[in-house]
Structures are given as structure tokens and as C-alpha cells.
Amino acid sequence: MPKRLKLNADSGQYRWAVSLLAVAVVLPTVCLLWFMTEAIDNERFVIRQKLVLFHTDQLEKARRTADGDWARRCRRLEDDNDAHPYRRLVEIVAQGGCDAVLMYDPSGRRLYPVLSTEADRTGGPSDVLADAWQLEFVDRDYAGAAERYEQHALSASGYRRRLAEWVGKAPPLDDRGLLDALIGQARCLAKLDRMAEAIAVCRQVAFSPLADGADVGVLSRIANARLLMLGWMRDRRQYDGLLEETFSGLLDMLYQPNQAGASLPADQNLFLARKAMDIVGQSPRLQSHRRQIGGAPLERLVEFEARSLALADRFAASSDLDAWEPGRLQPLEAADDNAYGLLHRSERSVCFALLSGQTVHAALGEFIGSFQSDAVECRITDDAGRLIVGPDEPRTEPFVAGPIGVYLPNWRIELFFREGDVLDRAAxxxxxxxxxxxxxxxxxxxxxxxxxxxxxxxxxxxxxxxxxxxxxxxxxxxxxxxxxxxxxxxxxxxxxxxxxxxxxxxQLISKENGRLSRLIDNFLTFSRMERNKQAFQMRQTSPAVIARNAAEAVRTRFDKPSCHFEVEITEDLPDVTADPDAMVTVLVNLLDNAYKYSRDDKHIALHVTSEDHSVHFAVSDNGVGVPRRALKRIFKRFYQADRTLSRRAEGCGLGLSIARFIVDAHGGTIRVESRLDHGSTFTVTLPAKG
Incomplete structure (x- = not known):
């Protein structure tokens, strides 16, 4: 087969092999990419189903928890022990759960909040004190008014005798005028800037034992006396001890009944509590004083009672609550803060609680917290469609939705995945x-x-x-x-x-025979190189002997008129450790190449020198030279720089590869310097002995 056809056949086989290899690589890669895409999509689907099942189960658990929580809230409104409304109020505020409350007995009578006009219908000033009131508020005769108040107090049912009898006993109802007279006297003394006398007189009322068994009217007057004393003493350091004692006494009267079961009306209680808070804010000496009643902060009690009074104005009678369904949280119409009402009925009372939107949100906090996460957010709406928590307009459809519980039957919770590829993050x-x-x-x-x-x-x-x-x-x-x-x-x-x-x-036959012998030797050497069977007989050898033997091997061929061959060997060369025959082969190959690739007028030289503990064998010629791009490849097997020239010159491209193999085995180097049309120089360097 011609060489061109063989090359074409090799190229065709190579292309077929590469094509089959490409199919073998690309097809599994495409299949693997398809499998990865399907696996990732399937993983997203599995993760989504797991999230849906997990949150559905979590929602059911949260519903049961919410039902139990709202049941406890309703039980807080019950009157199990016939407790006074104020005690129940303080407990409700301390535990939290609502913002205002109305309490009724089974007959519909309101137990809380009770106003002053409902609790004490005889709470106005006595007609006996009309002349003293005239002097104080009309004539502005404070000294005369103080004297007249004192006269009324002394003549009121034998004042001094009665004071001794009041200790540990409930005062009669007609003693309200006596207390009004004493308070009036103290008030006028204060206006006259006789503060010590005013405090002394007012103290008789404020710390009288009457409070334990008094009715609403007497309690109101004692509480007012304590409030007056606080206002007079807050800027006078000589009364520090009495100031704290009076403030504690006032707190003891707020939001709790006395031993007889009487308590201050809600409106008066709210007024006194607000005044007490103002006094605390203006008096540094009371900043660290306790401001809690029964575990409930005074500020929260004030806010709670203010809302309760406003709620009482809206629902004046228990019949106004007949339309409310017990045990169900319903929106309170016309409320400013999305407030809700909760009606609870028991055998002994009816309670109506008000819950602001903020309180409802806090009450649902644990419920909401069961779902809120980096991946999921929840949205809750009431039965009127009002938003309680969550985004106003969700961007996606909810993956889980349903009711909240028994007490919030028409309320709805929806769970959404947050923005971003949540499924990718989850999976x-x-x-x-x-x-x-x-x-x-x-x-x-x-x-x-x-x-x-x-x-x-x-x-x-x-x-x-x-x-x-x-x-x-x-x-x-x-x-x-x-x-x-x-x-x-x-x-x-x-x-x-x-x-x-x-x-x-x-002679021609002998020449061709020598040529044939060299070719066979090269082929045999190449074969041994390929099989790593080439063995060298290393011994101490003179570089001059190697050079002379190589020159003698080519002398017959170079001995022509057209060939000028020069051998120059430096004296006193150090010996080298080498296989002499192998090194002669190297030099013969180099000299043979120099002869083949030189022109008709040949100039070939062999120089042997020593430098830096090395021996250098240099073969020079004036031949065609080696192209620069071929300098790094001429030592490869079968490589020939000039294919055209190689067909005219004998050889098969093995000489230089064999030379390099032998030199490398001797621990030396071979290099070439060449210029086109100016010749080449091949230098073999071997380490010197010793």
C-alpha cells in the first residue's frame, strides 16, 4: 500500500476512534446531567411534601395548644370563690390576657366597674357645713372657715367622746359630716400656709381606724385625706417618713376592699391612682417605692380600669351583651385598635372581656412562633377578614391553610414560603x-x-x-x-x-557493506534502547583514544579531495568513565551526519577540550544547518529536519536519538548550535574522572 494511502487510512481510523470516544464521553455526561436535573427536581418535590406534612401536623398541635390557652383565659374570668371584683381584677391584670372587663351577677347587676353615683348616693357635703363652705369657697375667708369647720367637728355628736368609741368599731353613717368637717378644716389651714396644723388635722382622718369597717362614703373621705397629705408633704423633707407611710396607705386602699367588703368606686379609684402616679413622678423620694398591687403594676391597673370604664359606657346594661355568643372572640365594632370582645358565662357571674389587637397578637404569639422561620411565614385573619399578622398581599399561594381553633372558629391561618428559593435552601x-x-x-x-x-x-x-x-x-x-x-x-x-x-x-561493494553494517548496528542499538537491554561496559578511558578511534572509523570515507577533516585534541586531558565503543558510536554518528549534510566542499572538525572538570567533544561542519524550530526535536527517533534532503542522504533518523541515549546513560549532555547555511556544532560533555 502506498504511504499516502496508509496515512489516510490511519487518519480515518483515528477520526473514527475519536468519534466513538466522543460518543462514549458525551452520552454518559448528558444522561448524568439529565439524572441530576431529575434528582434535584424530585428532591424539591420531596422537601415540599415533607414541609407540608410537617407544618400540617404542627398546625394541628398548635390548634390544640391554642384551644387550651383560650380555655384558661376564660376560666380566669370565672368567680369560683365569690371573690370581690377588685381581687379578680388584680388577678386578671397580673396574669394578663385582656385589656378591660365588665362583670355582672346572674341578675344582670353590674359588679364592676361601679361608679361613685351608683355606690354612694349620699356622698355630697352635709347641709350643716353650708356656712363653712360659704366662707371657704365664696367669701375666701379661710381663717373663719377653718374655725367654723372646727366648731362643727367639735359639736358633731360629741366629737372627742366619739373618737374614743370609734376605735375597733364601725362608725355610724352620720359621721360622714364629721370627716368632711375635719378635712375642710385641714384644707383651710393649708390655704393659710399653716401646713403643720393642716397635716396634723388631716392625719386624724387619713390614719383613723375607721377605714377597716367603713362604708364607701367613709372610705372615699379617708382616701381623699391621704391624697391631700401627699400633695402637702412631697416637697417637705421633714415629713419623709410620713410621706412614704401615707403613700403606702393610699396604695392599700386602691383596687382592694376593706374588711367589711367595701371598696372605692371605680371612677374615684382611677382618679386617686392617677394622682398617686403623678405624685411619684414629681417626688424623687418615692421613685424607689413599690408601685404594685397584688402583683400587678399600678400603671397597668390604671390603663385597665380606664378601658373598663369606657367599655361600661358602651355596654350600660347586661342586656346589651345578649347578641354575643359566649366563648367566641368577635370583632368589636367601631373600635380604634381592632379590638375584640369575649363573653364568658358561669353560674355565678357574667364577664365580658375586651382584647386589643395587640393583646390578641401577643396571645397568638406562641401559636405564630410555631410556624415563623427563615423559610416560612404565616398570615392570620379574623372572621371579618381583618389582618392580624403577616403580609398584606402575599405573593404566592399558601401551602398550608386552615382554622385556628374552637374559640376562633372563623379565623384563618395561612402559611407561605418566604421570598427566595426556599425549597433549594431546604434541600x-x-x-x-x-x-x-x-x-x-x-x-x-x-x-x-x-x-x-x-x-x-x-x-x-x-x-x-x-x-x-x-x-x-x-x-x-x-x-x-x-x-x-x-x-x-x-x-x-x-x-x-x-x-x-x-x-x-x-571498493564500492565494501562501502555499501559498511553502510549496511552501520544501519544494522543502529537498528540493533535502537531495539535494545526500546527494550532497555542496552548494556555499557564502563571503565576509565582516555578521551583522546575515543576521539582517535572515531576519526579512524571515518577516515576512509572522509579521505577525499572534496572533504577537509580536522582533528584537534588538547593535551593532558583528564580521563572519563565511559564505554569506549559506545562513545565512539556517538562521535561516528555525529561525524557521519556532518558529512551527509555538508555540501560538496566539506569542512568537518573534531575538537576535544577540557573545562570545569568536564571533557567536551565538539563536531563542527559547514553544512546546511538546522532550522530553529527543529533544534528541540532533532534528537527524537526517526525525526529528520529536511525530508527532501533526507531522501538524498542516507539514514533513517536514528543516529542523534541513539547518541543522546548513550550520552544520557553516561551522565553527560549533548547540545547543538546551528545557523542555516552556515553549519552546525554538536557538543558532547562528559564529567571528568576525579
Whole structure:
């Protein structure tokens, strides 16, 4: 088969092999990418289903928890022990759960809040004190009014005798005028800036034992007396001890009944509590004083009672609550803060609680907290469609929705995935495993494909090299054999003129035989190199002997008029450790190349020198030179820089590769310096002995 056809066949086989390899790499890669995509989508679906099932179960648990919480809130409104409304009020405020409350007995009578006009219908000033009131508020005669108040107090049912009898006893109802007289006297003394006398008189009322068994009217007057004393003493440091005692006494009267079960009306209680808070804010001496009643902060009690009084104005009678369904939280119409009402009925009382939107949100805090996370947010609306918590306009459809509980039957909770690819984040770890595994497999496939392609390419190159080698060997062996056959046939047939022509033919046969021997030696050396069977006989050798033997080996060939061969050997060269025959082969190959690639007028030189503990063998010629791009490749097997020239010159491109192999085995180096059309210099360097 012609060489061109062989190359085309090799190229076609290489393309087919590469195509099959590409299919073997691309097809698994595409399948793997498809599998990864399906696996990731399936993982998202699985994660979504897990999230839906998890939050559905969590919603059911949260409903049961919410029902229990609202049941406890309703039980707080019950009157299990016939407790006074104020005690129940303080307990409700301390525990939290609502912002205002109305309490009724089974007959519909309001138990809380009770106003002053309902609790004490005889609470106005006595007519007996009309003249003193005239002097104080109309005539502005404070001294005369103080004297007249004192006269009324002294004459009121034997004042001094009655004071002794009041200790530990409930005062009669007609003693309210006596208390009004004493308070009036103290008030007028204060207006006269006789503060010590005013405080002393007012103290008789404020700390009288009457409070324990008094009715509402008497309690109101005692509380007012204590409030007056606080206002008078807050800027006078001599009364520090009495100030704190009076403030504690006032707190003891707020939001709790006395021993007789009487308590201050809600409106008066609220007025006194607000005044007490103002006094605390204006008096540094009371800043650290307790401001709690029964575990409930005074500020919260004030806010609670203010809302309760406003709620009482809206629902004046228990019949106004007949339309409310017990145990169900319903919107309170016309409320400013999205307030809700909760009606609770028991055997002994009816309670109506008000819950602001903020309180409802706080009450649902644990319920909401069961769902809020980085991945999920919840949205709650009441039975009127009002938003309690969550986004106003969700961007996606809820993945879980349903009612909240028994006490909030028409309320609705919806769960949404937050913005961003929540499913990717939830399935991120699994997807990352899939992605990295798939990427690793794809990389391994590509690397394997690259190695396979490289192996195929190397195999194709080896096949091509083998074909070239066979063709070269055949050509190189055939040429000298053909020449020798022609010469031998000529001699055998007797076609010669004389003995000189016979001698010439025999010399030509000897030349071709030498050429054939060198080719065979190169092929054998190459074969041993490939099989790592080349063995060298290393010994201490003189570089001059190596150079002379190499020169002698080529002397016959170089001994021509057109060839000028020069050998220059420096004296006193150090010995080298080498295989002499192998090194002669190196130099012969270099000299042979110099001869082949030189022109008709050949100038070849062999120089042996020593420098830096090394011996240098330099072979120079004036030949065609080596192209720069070929300088790094000329030592490769079968490489020939000039294919055209190589067909005119004998050889198969093994000489330099054999030379480099031998030099490397000796621990030396071989380098080349060349210029086109100016010749080349090959230098072999071996380490000197010792």
C-alpha cells in the first residue's frame, strides 16, 4: 500500500476512534446531567411534601395548644370563690390576657366597674357645713372657715367622746359630716400656709381606724385625706417618713376592699391612682417605692380600669351583651385598635372581656412562633377578614391553610414560603451532594476521555511510527543491497575492462557493506534502547583514544579531495568513565551526519577540550544547518529536519536519538548550535574522572 494511502487510512481510523470516544464521553455526561436535573427536581418535590406534612401536623398541635390557652383565659374570668371584683381584677391584670372587663351577677347587676353615683348616693357635703363652705369657697375667708369647720367637728355628736368609741368599731353613717368637717378644716389651714396644723388635722382622718369597717362614703373621705397629705408633704423633707407611710396607705386602699367588703368606686379609684402616679413622678423620694398591687403594676391597673370604664359606657346594661355568643372572640365594632370582645358565662357571674389587637397578637404569639422561620411565614385573619399578622398581599399561594381553633372558629391561618428559593435552601445539602457527585463523575468521565483520546492518539502515532520505521528500514536496507547486487552481477558476468575496474567495484561493494553494517548496528542499538537491554561496559578511558578511534572509523570515507577533516585534541586531558565503543558510536554518528549534510566542499572538525572538570567533544561542519524550530526535536527517533534532503542522504533518523541515549546513560549532555547555511556544532560533555 502506498504511504499516502496508509496515512489516510490511519487518519480515518483515528477520526473514527475519536468519534466513538466522543460518543462514549458525551452520552454518559448528558444522561448524568439529565439524572441530576431529575434528582434535584424530585428532591424539591420531596422537601415540599415533607414541609407540608410537617407544618400540617404542627398546625394541628398548635390548634390544640391554642384551644387550651383560650380555655384558661376564660376560666380566669370565672368567680369560683365569690371573690370581690377588685381581687379578680388584680388577678386578671397580673396574669394578663385582656385589656378591660365588665362583670355582672346572674341578675344582670353590674359588679364592676361601679361608679361613685351608683355606690354612694349620699356622698355630697352635709347641709350643716353650708356656712363653712360659704366662707371657704365664696367669701375666701379661710381663717373663719377653718374655725367654723372646727366648731362643727367639735359639736358633731360629741366629737372627742366619739373618737374614743370609734376605735375597733364601725362608725355610724352620720359621721360622714364629721370627716368632711375635719378635712375642710385641714384644707383651710393649708390655704393659710399653716401646713403643720393642716397635716396634723388631716392625719386624724387619713390614719383613723375607721377605714377597716367603713362604708364607701367613709372610705372615699379617708382616701381623699391621704391624697391631700401627699400633695402637702412631697416637697417637705421633714415629713419623709410620713410621706412614704401615707403613700403606702393610699396604695392599700386602691383596687382592694376593706374588711367589711367595701371598696372605692371605680371612677374615684382611677382618679386617686392617677394622682398617686403623678405624685411619684414629681417626688424623687418615692421613685424607689413599690408601685404594685397584688402583683400587678399600678400603671397597668390604671390603663385597665380606664378601658373598663369606657367599655361600661358602651355596654350600660347586661342586656346589651345578649347578641354575643359566649366563648367566641368577635370583632368589636367601631373600635380604634381592632379590638375584640369575649363573653364568658358561669353560674355565678357574667364577664365580658375586651382584647386589643395587640393583646390578641401577643396571645397568638406562641401559636405564630410555631410556624415563623427563615423559610416560612404565616398570615392570620379574623372572621371579618381583618389582618392580624403577616403580609398584606402575599405573593404566592399558601401551602398550608386552615382554622385556628374552637374559640376562633372563623379565623384563618395561612402559611407561605418566604421570598427566595426556599425549597433549594431546604434541600440545599442534598442538592449540593448531587451536584458535587455529578460534577465529580463528569470530570472523571472527561479526564478518562482525555486519557483515552491521548492513548488512541499515541497508539495512532505508534502505528504511524511503526509503518514509517518499516518503510525506512526497507528503503535503507534495500538501497545498499541493490547496489551490491548490481556490482556483484556485473563482476560475475565479466562486464569489466581491467583489474582496476574490478578493484573499484569491490571498493564500492565494501562501502555499501559498511553502510549496511552501520544501519544494522543502529537498528540493533535502537531495539535494545526500546527494550532497555542496552548494556555499557564502563571503565576509565582516555578521551583522546575515543576521539582517535572515531576519526579512524571515518577516515576512509572522509579521505577525499572534496572533504577537509580536522582533528584537534588538547593535551593532558583528564580521563572519563565511559564505554569506549559506545562513545565512539556517538562521535561516528555525529561525524557521519556532518558529512551527509555538508555540501560538496566539506569542512568537518573534531575538537576535544577540557573545562570545569568536564571533557567536551565538539563536531563542527559547514553544512546546511538546522532550522530553529527543529533544534528541540532533532534528537527524537526517526525525526529528520529536511525530508527532501533526507531522501538524498542516507539514514533513517536514528543516529542523534541513539547518541543522546548513550550520552544520557553516561551522565553527560549533548547540545547543538546551528545557523542555516552556515553549519552546525554538536557538543558532547562528559564529567571528568576525579
Amino acid at each position: 440545599g445539602e442534598r442538592i449540593a451532594v448531587y451536584t458535587w457527585t455529578g460534577t465529580l463523575v463528569i470530570v472523571l468521565i472527561l479526564i478518562s476521555g482525555a486519557f483515552a483520546a491521548r492513548a488512541i492518539g499515541k497508539q495512532v502515532k505508534l502505528n504511524r511510527l511503526k509503518n514509517d520505521f518499516i518503510a525506512t528500514v526497507t528503503h535503507e536496507l534495500k538501497t545498499p543491497l541493490a547496489s551490491m547486487r548490481v556490482l556483484v552481477d556485473t563482476l560475475l558476468e565479466g562486464h569489466y575492462r581491467d583489474s582496476q575496474q574490478v578493484t573499484d567495484y569491490l
